[in-house]
Amino acid sequence: LAGRGYDVQVGHGLLANAGELTEGFIRKDRVAAVADRNSHRAHGQQLEHALAAKGVSIDWFITQPGEGAKSWGVLEKLLDWLLERGVERGDHIFALGGGVVGDLTGFAAAVLKRGCGFVQIPTTLLAQVDSSVGGKTAINTAAGKNLVGAFHQPALVLADTGTLDTLPPREMGAGYAEVIKYGILGDRTFFEWCKENGAKVTARDPAALEYAVTQSVQAKARIVAEDERETTGTRALLNLGHTFGHALEAETGFSDALLHGEAVALGMVLAARYSARREYISLDNAARITAAIDKAGLRSEIASLGLECSGDQLAAHMLHDKKMDAGTLPFILLRGIGQAFVDKQVDMADIAAFLGEQL
Numbered sequence: 346l347a348g349r350g351y352d353v354q355v356g357h358g359l360l361a362n363a364g365e366l367t368e369g370f371i372r373k374d375r376v377a378a379v380a381d382r383n384s385h386r387a388h389g390q391q392l393e394h395a396l397a398a399k400g401v402s403i404d405w406f407i408t409q410p411g412e413g414a415k416s417w418g419v420l421e422k423l424l425d426w427l428l429e430r431g432v433e434r435g436d437h438i439f440a441l442g443g444g445v446v447g448d449l450t451g452f453a454a455a456v457l458k459r460g461c462g463f464v465q466i467p468t469t470l471l472a473q474v475d476s477s478v479g480g481k482t483a484i485n486t487a488a489g490k491n492l493v494g495a496f497h498q499p500a501l502v503l504a505d506t507g508t509l510d511t512l513p514p515r516e517m518g519a520g521y522a523e524v525i526k527y528g529i530l531g532d533r534t535f536f537e538w539c540k541e542n543g544a545k546v547t548a549r550d551p552a553a554l555e556y557a558v559t560q561s562v563q564a565k566a567r568i569v570a571e572d573e574r575e576t577t578g579t580r581a582l583l584n585l586g587h588t589f590g591h592a593l594e595a596e597t598g599f600s601d602a603l604l605h606g607e608a609v610a611l612g613m614v615l616a617a618r619y620s621a622r623r624e625y626i627s628l629d630n631a632a633r634i635t636a637a638i639d640k641a642g643l644r645s646e647i648a649s650l651g652l653e654c655s656g657d658q659l660a661a662h663m664l665h666d667k668k669m670d671a672g673t674l675p676f677i678l679l680r681g682i683g684q685a686f687v688d689k690q691v692d693m694a695d696i697a698a699f700l701g702e703q704l
């Protein structure tokens with residue numbers, strides 16, 4: 346698979362061949378690699394063995410798991426550590442982990458000596474199908490998530506679906522929301538495939554998983570190639586379910602009560618139902634989307650969250666969304682399954698009334 350000028354490799358067991366696969370990106374007998382405690386414990390040795398076969402050893406920078414690693418403090422420590430090690434522009438830093446490790450490492454690579462190389466080895470389903478491809482990197486600040494970052498493409502992405510065997514089941518479900526998203530937003534055939542095979546993907550059936558990751562990466566690469574810096578609006582379609590989802594994440598305090606992907610799954614149901622309310626799609630199609638999400642084991646009814654807030658309060662969270670642009674909030678709605686579009690003329694009072702009915 347080709348990303349924008351870089352290779353994305355997907356396969357079960359790829360990590361065993363990481364020595365050969367990364368050969369062109371290693372110039373010295375040591376590489377700097379970033380992981381969090383979980384990804385390091387689960388797959389660090391595999392990567393070490395693979396590179397040792399080529400005479401390369403790894404210096405690890407290991408972070409605490411969780412969003413906290415995408416911070417100024419950790420970034421500063423990482424940059425100082427990389428500089429101490431003499432990492433140069435022509436070198437590649439390895440990121441072994443989920444989206445947190447990938448975003449942190451990618452941003453460090455973007456600013457280290459005004460930009461050095463990096464290789465993504467995503468170890469969560471979400472990172473394999475979403476965050477490792479597309480070149481967005483960022484850290485979080487007091488003002489919110491992902492507000493400081495850069496566009497910086499990796500030199501190579503190695504997505505070994507075998508690394509997902511150690512991932513907690515809830516993280517599989519959360520990542521799967523971003524998989525079925527590609528079908529709902531732009532590919533009806535893939536949506537139908539997901540409807541039939543979603544449970545196999547979350548149960549880590551190797552063939553289903555490999556197919557799902559490959560299709561997702563291709564979909565994302567296609568969209569990003571059309572609109573790399575999110576200027577024409579095409580890339581915005583990837584935010585399907587995210588504005589509604591963001592309100593749910595904000596209401597639950599961005600806590601483990603609701604993972605990002607779980608919020609996106611609910612957000613896609615809301616986007617579909619709101620599209621039906623506006624008569625862009627049939628109620629029947631909205632119900633099909635809801636059923637497909639439910640069938641994969643994801644929560645599909647926001648009422649089941651038992652939130653004690655009003656539709657107005659949920660709608661108010663949306664106005665703090667970073668996608669706000671010159672006072673309007675673009676919504677990604679559906680004209681059909683596989684036909685998402687950007688609607689910039691949404692009436693927030695109507696959204697609040699709609700949300701009130703769904704709670």
Ligand code: NAD
Binds near residue numbers: 477491510
């Ligand atoms: P994550 O990196 O926090 O990983 C989720 C959990 O799984 C963590 O506890 C981690 O330690 C653990 N883990 C990782 N790999 C494992 C493995 N193989 N076995 C066992 N445990 C493992 O979260 P995520 O969902 O991968 O990524 C979320 C982040 O990605 C957010 O910060 C989000 O902003 C970012 N993101 C970025 C983009 C982008 O385009 N750059 C897109 C989507 C999301």
Ligand code: ZN
Binds near residue numbers: 523587605609
């Ligand atoms: Zn997302």
